[in-house]
Amino acid sequence: DAGVIQSPRHEVTEMGQEVTLRCKPISGHDYLFWYRQTMMRGLELLIYFNNNVPIDDSGMPEDRFSAKMPNASFSTLKIQPSEPRDSAVYFCASSNRDANTGELFFGEGSRLTVL
């Protein structure tokens, strides 16, 4: 199995630009999670989906952030407009069981730098 695939691995952009991060979960997994990791705040859950439907988006920082899952094999996390404080590593994870019991399989992350 290919595992969770994220792209891009690295993104450098300027403040105010739109950023789109992409994730392909493991085939057959019907839970998908987006996390943000920073030194100051650790690993924060932003949003998660079940069967392509957003279940909990309470961790999304503000309206500049949006996430979609148009089908079972693809999700995006968009930041518009981006700000320097958005610089972080963003991880996508998938699971074939519910959030309380299932092992999460993580991608390698997308490192975002906003100048």
Place this chain on the structure above:
Amino acid sequence: GNSVTQMEGPVTLSEEAFLTINCTYTATGYPSLFWYVQYPGEGLQLLLKATKADDKGSNKGFEATYRKETTSFHLEKGSVQVSDSAVYFCAPSPTFGTGTRLTIIP
């Protein structure tokens, strides 16, 4: 929702020392508990898990026991190696602790 309090790092130990990383949680119901490990430049990967009270998860010499009475899931290893240097995360999934950076020196 679930939350977790994890021992703050960084932790530096000599090779072959005994390791304990403390983790306590609050949770709705009785979720499974997990320890994940993150090596530099990589995503998290599962180290071990326990699915119910008094269960012990173990892997690669690491152990943790699901203690409902003390709401704890402390990670232990009897003799650490340099290759154990990484960041360790406790989780009543999908919430994670802040992570504990462990460095083992030869």
